[in-house]
Amino acid sequence: MFKTLDDLDPEQRVLVRLDLNSPIEDGEVQDNRRFDRHAETVRELAEAGHRVVLMAHQGRPGGDDFVSLEQHADILASHVGRDVAFVADTYGDEAIDAIDALEAGEVLLLENTRMCDEELPEEDPEVKADTEFVRTLAEHVDAYVNDAYSAAHRSHASLVGFPLVLPAYAGRVMQTEYEANSSIATREFDGQVTMVVGGTKATDVIDVMNNLGDKVDQFLLGGIAGELFLRAAGNDVGFDLEGMDFFDDQWEENRETIESLLDERGDQIKLAVDLAYENETDDRGEIAVANITEKDRAYLDVGSMTVDEYDPIIRDSEAVFVKGALGLFEDERFAVGTTGVLRAIAETDCFSVVGGGDTSRAIEMYGMDEADFGHVSIAGGAYIRALTGAPLAGVEALKQD
Numbered sequence: 053m054f055k056t057l058d059d060l061d062p063e064q065r066v067l068v069r070l071d072l073n074s075p076i077e078d079g080e081v082q083d084n085r086r087f088d089r090h091a092e093t094v095r096e097l098a099e100a101g102h103r104v105v106l107m108a109h110q111g112r113p114g115g116d117d118f119v120s121l122e123q124h125a126d127i128l129a130s131h132v133g134r135d136v137a138f139v140a141d142t143y144g145d146e147a148i149d150a151i152d153a154l155e156a157g158e159v160l161l162l163e164n165t166r167m168c169d170e171e172l173p174e175e176d177p178e179v180k181a182d183t184e185f186v187r188t189l190a191e192h193v194d195a196y197v198n199d200a201y202s203a204a205h206r207s208h209a210s211l212v213g214f215p216l217v218l219p220a221y222a223g224r225v226m227q228t229e230y231e232a233n234s235s236i237a238t239r240e241f242d243g244q245v246t247m248v249v250g251g252t253k254a255t256d257v258i259d260v261m262n263n264l265g266d267k268v269d270q271f272l273l274g275g276i277a278g279e280l281f282l283r284a285a286g287n288d289v290g291f292d293l294e295g296m297d298f299f300d301d302q303w304e305e306n307r308e309t310i311e312s313l314l315d316e317r318g319d320q321i322k323l324a325v326d327l328a329y330e331n332e333t334d335d336r337g338e339i340a341v342a343n344i345t346e347k348d349r350a351y352l353d354v355g356s357m358t359v360d361e362y363d364p365i366i367r368d369s370e371a372v373f374v375k376g377a378l379g380l381f382e383d384e385r386f387a388v389g390t391t392g393v394l395r396a397i398a399e400t401d402c403f404s405v406v407g408g409g410d411t412s413r414a415i416e417m418y419g420m421d422e423a424d425f426g427h428v429s430i431a432g433g434a435y436i437r438a439l440t441g442a443p444l445a446g447v448e449a450l451k452q453d
């Protein structure tokens with residue numbers, strides 16, 4: 053395992069990697085739960101009297117959301133409850149002067165790490181540790197903290213290079229995310245373990261079933277992935293309609309695997325019994341899967357009968373894990389499936405983990421209380437990798453320290 057903030061010596065100059073990658077609208081960085089979560093780690097370090105130097109990324113070179121972290125510093129400061137200074141430099145003289153001038157308890161955010169050429173190419177930790185970026189910054193700090201669980205699947209310099217040259221620790225977000233997201237594979241539960249899987253990517257659902265099939269008693273399916281499973285079970289759903297090529301593409305690529313999963317794990321897999329669509333008056337319409345004779349419309353959610361079937365299964369479970377939404381929940385008419393399962397989880401005292409960058413947003417959107425869930429992950433790609441048993445480069449690097 054890795055060391056945590058509990059193991060950190062006092063009065064350190066600490067270099068901390070956060071993940072503040074955020075949606076940007078009209079040039080404005082949107083506040084989101086990543087700021088709030090990381091604020092806890094930053095506050096703990098500053099209150100303990102460390103000098104805190106923060107690194108984070110935003111977007112990728114060439115993308116519209118590849119911008120400076122100046123706004124991030126202000127948003128973070130409002131969550132931490134103390135000043136977060138910003139310097140528009142990653143590891144040049146300006147950055148180093150600002151780091152060297154820090155007093156105990158002060159916090160400084162460096163410029164977008166992806167503005168440094170050595171950050172991005174995915175390379176081995178040894179290569180990253182030997183970059184000028186890592187070597188230069190390492191000389192001006194005493195310790196490295198990685199709190200960026202949600203970026204830990206990337207083998208980038210700021211994530212894997214520093215643990216080779218500095219004492220390295222997991223921040224609070226890293227620690228909690230790692231423990232919760234690995235728990236389905238590592239923990240023994242006394243009762244039933246249920247996994248709700250949906251979203252748009254069939255391969256995510258397939259990989260999760262292949263990796264966790266022996267740990268999970270039942271998979272409750274929905275979303276576009278669920279429709280492809282319904283199609284494999286012989287129903288007239290899950291075909292392409294205008295503007296939705298991914299249905300047929302995904303079908304071609306995954307048909308055989310889905311069919312064999314249904315063959316081998318049919319007893320564990322629960323499929324929707326009804327689906328919802330937009331009717332002639334733009335309202336939500338529902339139809340039983342058994343009554344669908346022709347694919348002539350897009351289905352945007354599981355139906356209410358399906359929610360009624362999934363609800364008691366969740367309430368009887370000891371642990372429930374969620375990956376992917378059961379419908380297009382961003383549109384209130386099609387949020388019934390996703391909010392239905394989330395409410396059932398919130399109302400029981402089962403151990404629960406809700407993840408997927410998009411799916412966990414539903415909790416906020418529909419006014420549910422995060423405290424009613426065991427853990428709500430802020431990770432997207434890293435969460436699915438944890439569920440499918442793939443190692444995370446940033447976590448592995450921390451463990452080696």
Ligand SMILES: Nc1ncnc2c1ncn2[C@@H]1O[C@H](COP(=O)(O)OP(=O)(O)OP(=O)(O)O)[C@@H](O)[C@H]1O
Pocket residue numbers: 250251252253274275276351352353375376377378379380381382407408409410411412431432433
């Ligand atoms: N039937 C459907 N039709 C269209 N979109 C759907 C349907 N069901 C689910 N979705 C969409 O799937 C999205 C969630 O998909 P996905 O599983 O890929 O994301 P996630 O796991 O929550 O997050 P990440 O993007 O981090 O992987 C939601 O935004 C939702 O709108």
Ligand SMILES: O=C(O)[C@H](O)COP(=O)(O)O
Pocket residue numbers: 071073111112202203206431432433
């Ligand atoms: O927002 C995220 O999911 C992480 O920060 C990773 O970002 P990336 O996909 O641009 O590497």
